[in-house]
Amino acid sequence: xxxxxxxxxxxxxxxxxxxxxxxxxxxxxxxxxxxxxxxxxxxxxxxxxxxxxxxxxxxxxxxxxxxxxxxxxxxxxxxxxxxxxxxxxxxxxxxxxxxxxxxxxxxxxxxxxxxxxxxxxxxxxxxxxxxxxxxxxxxxxxxxxxxxxxxxxxxxxxxxxxxxxxxxxxxxxxxxxxxxxxxxxxxxxxxxxxxxxxxxxxxxxxxxxxxxxxxxxxxxxxxxxxxxxxxxxxxxxxxxxxxxxxxxxxxxxxxxxxxxxxxxxxxxxxxxxxxxxxxxxxxxxxxxxxxxxxxxxxxxxxxxxxxxxxxxxxxxxxxxxxxxxxxxxxxxxxxxxxxxxxxxxxxxxxxxxxxxxxxxxxxxxxxxxxxxxxxxxxxxxxxxxxxxxxxxxxxxxxxxxxxxxxxxxxxxxxxxxxxxxxxxxxxxxxxxxxxxxxxxxxxxxxxxxxxxxxxxxxxxxxxxxxxxxxxxxxxxxxxxxxxxxxxxxxxxxxxxxxxxxxxxxxxxxxxxxxxxxxxxxxxxxxxxxxxxxxxxxxxxxxxxxxxxxxxxxxxxxxxxxxxxxxxxxxxxxxxxxxxxxxxxxxxxxxxxxxxxxxxxxxxxxxxxxxxxxxxxxxxxxxxxxxxxxxxxxxxxxxxxxxxxxxxxxxxxxxxxxxxxxxxxxxxxxxxxxxxxx
Amino acid sequence: xxxxxxxxxxxxxxxxxxxxxxxxxxxxxxxxxxxxxxxxxxxxxxxxxxxxxxxxxxxxxxxxxxxxxxxxxxxxxxxxxxxxxxxxxxxxxxxxxxxxxxxxxxxxxxxxxxxxxxxxxxxxxxxxxxxxxxxxxxxxxxxxxxxxxxxxxxxxxx
Numbered sequence: 001x002x003x004x005x006x007x008x009x010x011x012x013x014x015x016x017x018x019x020x021x022x023x024x025x026x027x028x029x030x031x032x033x034x035x036x037x038x039x040x041x042x043x044x045x046x047x048x049x050x051x052x053x054x055x056x057x058x059x060x061x062x063x064x065x066x067x068x069x070x071x072x073x074x075x076x077x078x079x080x081x082x083x084x085x086x087x088x089x090x091x092x093x094x095x096x097x098x099x100x101x102x103x104x105x106x107x108x109x110x111x112x113x114x115x116x117x118x119x120x121x122x123x124x125x126x127x128x129x130x131x132x133x134x135x136x137x138x139x140x141x142x143x144x145x146x147x148x149x150x151x152x153x154x155x156x157x158x159x160x161x162x163x164x165x166x167x168x169x170x171x172x173x174x175x176x177x178x179x180x181x182x183x184x185x186x187x188x189x190x191x192x193x194x195x196x197x198x199x200x201x202x203x204x205x206x207x208x209x210x211x212x213x214x215x216x217x218x219x220x221x222x223x224x225x226x227x228x229x230x231x232x233x234x235x236x237x238x239x240x241x242x243x244x245x246x247x248x249x250x251x252x253x254x255x256x257x258x259x260x261x262x263x264x265x266x267x268x269x270x271x272x273x274x275x276x277x278x279x280x281x282x283x284x285x286x287x288x289x290x291x292x293x294x295x296x297x298x299x300x301x302x303x304x305x306x307x308x309x310x311x312x313x314x315x316x317x318x319x320x321x322x323x324x325x326x327x328x329x330x331x332x333x334x335x336x337x338x339x340x341x342x343x344x345x346x347x348x349x350x351x352x353x354x355x356x357x358x359x360x361x362x363x364x365x366x367x368x369x370x371x372x373x374x375x376x377x378x379x380x381x382x383x384x385x386x387x388x389x390x391x392x393x394x395x396x397x398x399x400x401x402x403x404x405x406x407x408x409x410x411x412x413x414x415x416x417x418x419x420x421x422x423x424x425x426x427x428x429x430x431x432x433x434x435x436x437x438x439x440x441x442x443x444x445x446x447x448x449x450x451x452x453x454x455x456x457x458x459x460x461x462x463x464x465x466x467x468x469x470x471x472x473x474x475x476x477x478x479x480x481x482x483x484x485x486x487x488x489x490x491x492x493x494x495x496x497x498x499x500x501x502x503x504x505x506x507x508x509x510x511x512x513x514x515x516x517x518x519x520x521x522x523x524x525x526x527x528x529x530x531x532x533x534x535x536x537x538x539x540x541x542x543x544x545x546x547x548x549x550x551x552x553x554x555x556x557x558x559x560x561x562x563x564x565x566x567x568x569x570x571x572x573x574x575x576x577x578x579x580x581x582x583x584x585x586x587x588x589x590x591x592x593x594x595x596x597x598x599x600x601x602x603x604x605x606x607x608x609x610x611x612x613x614x615x616x617x618x619x620x621x622x623x624x625x626x627x628x629x630x631x632x633x634x635x636x637x638x639x640x641x642x643x644x645x646x647x648x649x650x651x652x653x654x655x656x657x658x659x660x661x662x663x664x665x666x667x668x669x670x671x672x673x674x675x676x677x
Numbered sequence: 678x679x680x681x682x683x684x685x686x687x688x689x690x691x692x693x694x695x696x697x698x699x700x701x702x703x704x705x706x707x708x709x710x711x712x713x714x715x716x717x718x719x720x721x722x723x724x725x726x727x728x729x730x731x732x733x734x735x736x737x738x739x740x741x742x743x744x745x746x747x748x749x750x751x752x753x754x755x756x757x758x759x760x761x762x763x764x765x766x767x768x769x770x771x772x773x774x775x776x777x778x779x780x781x782x783x784x785x786x787x788x789x790x791x792x793x794x795x796x797x798x799x800x801x802x803x804x805x806x807x808x809x810x811x812x813x814x815x816x817x818x819x820x821x822x823x824x825x826x827x828x829x830x831x832x833x834x835x
Contacts, residue, residue, distance in 0.1 A: 239731040246726050344800050356800075360793040368786050375782050384778045388720050390728065390771025397786060430687045437694035444701035451702050458698075519713070584733075601733040611733075 003152050005063040006071040009100075010150040012055025013143040016103055019048035020136030023110075027130025031199065034120040042129060046114045049136060053107035056100050060091050060149060070156040073097055073149030079162035079578060081549035086168035092177045093167040095298055095313060096149035101178065103139050105185040109214060110136065113189060116210055124207060127196030128189070135188050138320050147313045162549065165576050165583045172232040180225035180252060184290045186218025187255060190262070191287035191328075194280050198331045203276055203339035208266045211283075213636065215266075219259050220632030226252055227625030238571075238586040238599040240519070240613050242621070245394040250373045251293030254366050258286040261362035267492075268355045272417060277332075277340040278359070284328040289366070291321045296373065347419045354412030361405050368397040399452070406456065406507055409500055410463035413493075414470055428473075432465030450515030457511070460504035467497045487634075495635025502631055505624030513595075513615040521601065523609045533596065533614040535559040535566060542605065551575045555608050557598060559589075569598040571610065590619050712745050715754060718772045719744075719761055728771055 023045045030037035063071045064087050067080050077094045078087065092098040110132045117125030143149070167173050190211040197207040229252070234242035243249060262282040265275045295317035345352045372389045379387050414428045440458040448454055471494075475483050487494040522530045524539040531537065540556040552574050559567040569587040576583075586599040595618040602609040716730035721737045729737040729744075740761070747757045761769050773779035 238733075239727055241731065244727060244731075348797070356797055360797060364786065364789055364793060367789050371782060371785055375779070379778050385766065386768040387773055387779050388726075388768050388771050389773055389779075389782065390720060390726065392718055392772030393782070396772075426684070430684070430691075433691050434687055434694075437691045437698065441694040441697040441701075444698045449702065454698060454702060599733075601738075 002068075003070060005059045005066075005068050006150040006152045009056045009059030009063070009071070010144065010148070012052045012057075012059060013100070013103070013140050013148075013150070014052070016049050016052030016056065016107065017137055017140035017144055019045050019052060020133045020140055023049065023133030024130050024137060025133075027126045027128075027133055030120045030126035031123045031130060031196065034123060034126070037120050037126070039117070039119050042117070042120070042126065043114060045133075046110055046129070049140075050107045050111055052140070053100075053104040056143060056150075057091065057104045060097055060100055061088065064088070064090050069158070069160060070153050071149065072151035072153055075153055075157050075160050077160065077163045079160045079549060081577070082162050082168060083548070085171065085174060086163065089167070089173045089177075090163050092181075093163040093173060096143070096147045098177065098181070099139060099142050099147040099313070100149060101181055102185060103136070103143055105178075105181050106132070106136055106139055106188060109186060109189050112214060113192065123200055124193065124196050124202060124210070127199050128192040128210075131192035131195045132188060135192070138316075142313060142316060146316050159578075161578050162576065165574070165579050165581055166236065169574060169583055169585065170232060170236050172228060172235075176225055176228045176232055179221045179228060183218050183220075183222025183225050184252075184255065184294070186214055186221065187259060187283075187286045187290050189214035189218070190283045194283040195328065195331065198280065198335045198339075201335055201339070205270050205273075208269055208279065212266065215259065215262065216632055216636045219256070219263060220629055220636065222252065222256050222259065223625065223632060224629045226256060227622065227629070230625075231622055234597075234618075235588055236585055238584050240586075240597060240599055240611060245372070245391050247373050248297045250369050251289075251296050254293060254369050254373075255286045255289040257362050257366040257369070258282055258289060261359045261366075262286060264355050264362075265359050268352050272345075272352050273343050274345065274352060275356075275359075277336050280332050280336055280339075282359075282363075284325075284332060285366075288321060288325045288328065289370070291317060291324055292370075295321055349415065349420045349422075349425075351412065351415045351417045351420070354408055354415055358405065358408045358412060361401055361408065365398065365401045365405075368401070369394070372397070402507065403455070403459070406459040406463065406504075409503065410459055410466060413497065413500065414466050428469065429462065429466055431469055432462045435465045436461035448516070450511070453508075453511045453515040455511075456507050460508045464501055464504050467501060470497070491638045492635050495631045495633075495637075497631070498634055499628045499631030502624045502626070502628030505620050505627060507624075509617050509619075509621035509624055512617040513621070516616045518614045520612045521609070522612060523602075523607060526606045526608075532612045535561060535596075537569075537612070539608050540568075542603070542608075549577050551577075553603065555600065555603055555610075557587075557608075557610065559596070567596070569596070571598050571600045573600060573603050592619060593617070595619060711754070712741075712748055715744050715748075715757055716741055718758065718770065720765075720769050720771050722765060722769065 023042070026037050026041055026045060030042065060071075060073065062068075063074045064078050067074070067078070069075045069078075073094065073096050077097070078090050082090065086093075090097070092101045110129070113125070113128055113132055117129060120126055162168065193207040193211045197203070229249070230242040233244070233249075259282075262279065265279055265282060268275050269279055295314060298313055298317060345356060347353055348356070372394055375389050376387050379385070410432075411425065411429065415425065436458045439461050440454050443454055443457060471483070471486070475486055518533060520530075520532050522532070522537075524530060524537075526539055526541070529536050529538040536559070538558045538560070540558045543554045543556065545552045545554070552572050554570040554572045557569040557571070558565055559569065567589050569589060571587040572585050574583045574585065584600045584603075586597055589596040589598075594614055594616040597613040597615060599611045599613075600608070601611055713730055717728045719729045719740065721727055721729045721732040721734060721740075723734050723736045724732045729740045743761075744757060747760065752760075758770070767774070767777075767779075773782055775783040
């Protein structure tokens with residue numbers, strides 16, 4: 001055991017912190033007097049930050065992989081018997097390590113900002129680098145002090161307890177936290193540009209254009225992180241659901257909501273010059289919510305099914321949150337007013353009107369989630385009694401808001417800017433509406449009785465249908481090449497439509513799996529059977545498997561129709577050698593039509609108590625999430641982001657004509673407008 | 678004329694289909710699982726932020742049995758909820774009541790909605806009419822500039 005690795009890791013964090021401090025000073029100086037700083041100095045500083053973060057993370061991983069128990073983090077969160085995958089993921093399965101990951105991602109985004117700064121004359125860019133530096137000082141500072149994983153133990157233990165059992169039982173631990181962190185940390189970039197623009201008193205769309213890329217990267221990864229997290233929770237926790245409105249989940253949902261609002265309101269500013277001040281508010285709020293979310297989940301103020309740590313990092317995060325909110329909004333109050341855009345929407349029945357409604361709904365949604373999450377804490381802190389705010393409250397608020405959002409999503413993208421006449425909307429929506437009402441009627445006739453599910457299917461079909469119609473109407477010719485060229489030229493708009501399709505799929509999955517679920521609880525002696533969802537379910541046997549650091553007990557439940565075996569569900573119980581807590585894992589049988597979910601309630605050698613659930617269309621939620629992420633990547637994939645920034649479609653009347661000489665059918669606009677309008 | 682007839686036909690079809698759906702939904706409302714609905718409103722006292730419907734702990738199992746017994750005894754939902762509230766306090770209600778310490782929780786979202794709608798409505802009516810202040814020479818200049826821009830745009834195309 002040497003002290004090399006802990007020393008290297010800590011030195012890396014210290015290097016990162018000092019370089020961040022230098023970057024903050026240099027960046028601010030460059031913003032004030034561009035000639036005083038050379039770009040090479042900024043570049044060297046950013047490289048030092050990256051090297052520091054890589055050194056920290058590398059030392060942490062190396063110590064985990066070499067069982068170096070002289071490092072405090074390894075001694076607390078690792079054991080010799082931990083399998084390789086969970087040894088690697090161990091670097092972020094506890095608080096200190098996850099802050100190290102945070103600094104690494106932050107260093108990456110700082111590098112991304114630097115690449116957009118061609119020289120120090122770019123005062124918006126150098127100011128943004130300075131803000132990245134300030135945020136870096138805080139997080140690297142946490143690693144060197146309150147969240148220091150690199151403390152050297154004078155008397156290292158021979159072996160450690162390993163990570164939290166829940167975090168070494170599923171491969172998702174390798175994907176979910178890094179995705180979430182890329183999302184969370186990515187919102188630092190829009191924040192940095194917003195503060196820089198405020199410092200410069202520079203309004204306009206330049207800061208929006210330059211943050212589009214980072215913002216979309218962050219949004220896409222946060223979306224992926226949320227969906228993967230929901231799936232993980234569904235697949236592992238065994239309470240039969242995927243979303244519990246738990247504080248940790250809410251913490252990730254709130255910035256997602258405000259960031260989604262920002263993606264839309266940024267389009268309004270770029271296209272119509274409105275909402276400039278509002279965009280600053282959304283960006284400040286998104287960043288502040290990521291810090292607040294981290295505070296809520298990383299301190300002991302809330303108890304949650306996923307909060308894995310208690311620590312002194314909490315107060316530091318709270319102070320930082322207060323500074324961000326106080327500083328950011330003070331600056332905004334001093335500078336924002338003169339930057340507020342003067343133009344106003346002419347009519348709410350227009351694209352920008354729909355964007356405004358969308359922003360109102362998403363902000364309200366974020367506010368409700370925030371309120372429900374912090375309310376119990378505030379009431380208790382103010383000396384009141386203990387209160388609970390749970391699923392019924394959130395559902396009651398979220399359901400009408402989600403319906404309204406689906407409605408806006410169904411009509412908004414198909415309205416032109418300025419003013420959408422009823423006749424035009426009717427032309428664009430009549431066929432989708434016809435298809436959707438046919439679908440709703442058919443489902444009811446076939447026996448579907450959940451009002452929520454039918455309503456969501458109606459709205460989702462309208463939205464998806466309108467999107468397809470818009471695509472067909474915008475394509476200048478019937479050839480596949482023309483279609484491809486269209487979706488490639490307007491990546492922002494069609495990426496957005498793809499994401500909307502994902503939202504529609506997810507909404508259908510949420511409504512149908514929730515509204516038409518069946519459940520049963522059953523206690524079965526060995527060899528006995530019960531019936532569920534048309535199957536005969538027999539408790540066949542239990543099996544024990546021994547793995548290096550754990551004992552896994554599988555229960556075998558055989559699903560039959562008649563005498564044919566359809567499926568063998570194996571919910572299992574894992575007992576870790578050095579953890580008192582056993583982890584139960586449900587068995588999920590996924591099919592495109594429905595999932596059969598079997599969760600263990602109790603397992604004794606000769607009797608089993610299981611909760612059985614059938615969720616129709618559950619797997620559509622994961623598909624919908626994947627489609628949303630694909631939409632985000634499609635919008636990102638353009639080669640020249642500056643030209644396509646914040647793009648909605650060119651309103652069809654102004655669409656650039658097809659350059660080729662081939663005969664084109666009548667343009668989209670002519671077909672869209674009713675003759676007698 | 679044919680176009681108008683077509684529109685009317687589509688509108689009528691949509692209305693007819695929606696009527697079919699609504700009538701069907703109205704006829705066959707399922708009665709619902711009362712015990713499950715109640716269980717989802719009660720917080721499991723020994724778990725972290727899940728209801729007794731979702732928990733597999735012994736306490737939650739006992740509480741579920743309690744709910745089912747009381748339903749069998751013919752007590753109303755309100756009586757059953759009150760029974761658990763008397764034993765565990767307001768804390769046990771995952772659905773906080775709109776009174777006392779949790780009144781604000783319900784009032785604030787409503788207030789925020791009203792505020793938001795008001796801002797949206799006011800922003801729209803406060804719009805100054807810039808269009809009226811543009812005189813003919815300005816209009817001609819703008820039109821010329823737009824024409825130039827459009828020409829450039831076309832020339833830019835590959």
